[in-house]
Amino acid sequence: MGVFVDVVTIFPSYFEVLDLSLLGKARRDGALELTVHDLRDFTNDRHRTVDETPYGGGPGMLMQPGPWGAALDHVRASRGADDPLLVVPSPAGERFTQRLAEAWAAENWLVFACGRYEGIDTRVAEDAAARFRVREVSLGDYVLNGGEVAALAVIEAVGRLLPGVVGNEDSLTDESHVDGLLEAPAYTKPAGWRGRAVPEVLLSGHHGAIARWRRDASLRRTAGVRPDLIEHLEPGQLDARDLEVLRESGWTVADGRFRPTPGPVAD
Ligand code: JF5
Numbered sequence: 001m002g003v004f005v006d007v008v009t010i011f012p013s014y015f016e017v018l019d020l021s022l023l024g025k026a027r028r029d030g031a032l033e034l035t036v037h038d039l040r041d042f043t044n045d046r047h048r049t050v051d052e053t054p055y056g057g058g059p060g061m062l063m064q065p066g067p068w069g070a071a072l073d074h075v076r077a078s079r080g081a082d083d084p085l086l087v088v089p090s091p092a093g094e095r096f097t098q099r100l101a102e103a104w105a106a107e108n109w110l111v112f113a114c115g116r117y118e119g120i121d122t123r124v125a126e127d128a129a130a131r132f133r134v135r136e137v138s139l140g141d142y143v144l145n146g147g148e149v150a151a152l153a154v155i156e157a158v159g160r161l162l163p164g165v166v167g168n169e170d171s172l173t174d175e176s177h178v179d180g181l182l183e184a185p186a187y188t189k190p191a192g193w194r195g196r197a198v199p200e201v202l203l204s205g206h207h208g209a210i211a212r213w214r215r216d217a218s219l220r221r222t223a224g225v226r227p228d229l230i231e232h233l234e235p236g237q238l239d240a241r242d243l244e245v246l247r248e249s250g251w252t253v254a255d256g257r258f259r260p261t262p263g264p265v266a267d
Contacts, residue, residue: 002031003107003162004079007151008071009114010050012036014148023156026165034155035078039063042070051117060118068113068124075111076131084109086132088125089150091143093136096154098177100137104154105161112154114147180233182226184217216245223249230258 007015015036018024026032040048043066051061076084085107104110111132113120125134139150160166176183187198201213219242222229230246235253238246243253252261 002026002029002033003105003158004082004109005032005034005112005155006075006078006084006110007034007036007112007114007155008039008068008075009036009112009146009148009151010039010116011114011146011148012038014152017152018155022165023159026159026162029164031162031165032155032159037071037075039067039071042067042074054118058118062118063115063120063124065121065124065127068120069127072111072113072124072128072131079109082109084111084132086111086113086125086128086134087151087154088113088115088120088134088136089139089144089147089154090115090119090136091138091141092119093138096137096139096150096157098157100135101154101157101161104158110155110158112147112151114151116146180229181218182222182229184214184221212241215242219245220249223251227260233258 009015015034018027018034023032027034039050043049050063050067052064054060054062072086085104087104087110089112113124113128125136128134137150137154139153144150161172166172172178174183187202191198191203199213201209204210223246230251235243235256235258246258247261250261251258253259
């Protein structure tokens, strides 16, 4: 049996894209069982209102707790006594990472609460914590118009890790962020294109040399664009050549951590 995913939103049609491609196949195969709920179905007024002005003043509107409480009660009661994880996308959440995607791919039941406007009345998550494990997550340091696009990203990142969803399981281990580094540049045919040659080593058939070239390129690329990832590497996990490449890229080991080399970079 696969993972259950429930989504609560005022825009159910955002989730129609999950009929497509790999995730669509995962659903047809039963690896991912998705149910989308319209928050407005849990309102009681003629206009199906979900928003109100914030107490204390300030710009914009908030989502009222009433419809959210009813919707989450309904979702919680819709299945047996599993242990659902309630995921609430928010710019104020903890960062969503590949590590969380891997952990959540082992869950039985994920529920997504997609806020709009300036967010959801704070009491909704407090109240839900009695019935769900609640995680507020952010995709990154930018603001979206609602949680739907963030929920789609999380569902895709988790869904592609479910057993049997990605055809070639090996493709899941060699990619960016799986080992804390960015992936090396990649090339396909033709070997020459617009005067640009594919690096010779990749045509050599020497698997050891290719793996080392990719490792070097991965370390250099990560050092160049994501110094925050280098700071999180464990120097003891790296080999002597890794350390040499990082030293050439301006990183020194001090107190068991990578630090930018002080002063001009030595050669
Ligand atoms: C949202 C209130 C949710 O903007 C985001 C977001 C940014 N990174 N990750 C998620 O979510 C939409 C906006 C305002 C609640």
